[in-house]
Amino acid sequence: MIRGGKRRQREFEKVALPYLEAVYQFAHSLTRDATAAEDLVQETFLHGFRSFARFEPGTNCKAWLFRICKNCFIDKFREKRRRPAHQEIALAEPAAHDSPHDVAMFERNSIENEEIFLDLFGDEVNRFVHELPEDFRQALLLCDLQALTYEEIAGVLEIPIGTVRSRISRARSFLRERLEGYAREYGYLKEPRR
16 A cells, blocks of 8 residues: 555545445435445445545535445446347247246345335335436435435536425425325325315
């Protein structure tokens, strides 16, 4: 390790590692797969360590790491799109419809790969959050679950702050509508008087 490298490593660990779980949750919300999220977190922290000299002490390290994570995710996505897909084809086997075993395996794998934040809410809330357009969902989760400011979210998502406000407002309106209907349906909220 180069001179001062140990000090830089200790400083990076002190400043960045407390956000490991938050970065994992953000990565998982992007990838929707536990293994891919772990890989993305590893790449994020590697990039973060390599560019730690450019990190401005006193600024929000969490937002800085989220921006790196998002950029790594976008880079991987672009790389995957450029690369042709390879599939093994069993030439001797005829094409078949999904068997009950295949469907059960798909359902089990889907359950194992659910986003971390789903454990925080009920099924209906999770369904409504998943129904949000991706752009709205990312902004809302960064604000309400990761407690980033609008300015920090704008930096992470690389969009104007007005767009952040708009996306969060629209996401909350969307959720409010659906949750009010759900609450009325199950008797938690009375029908409005006319």
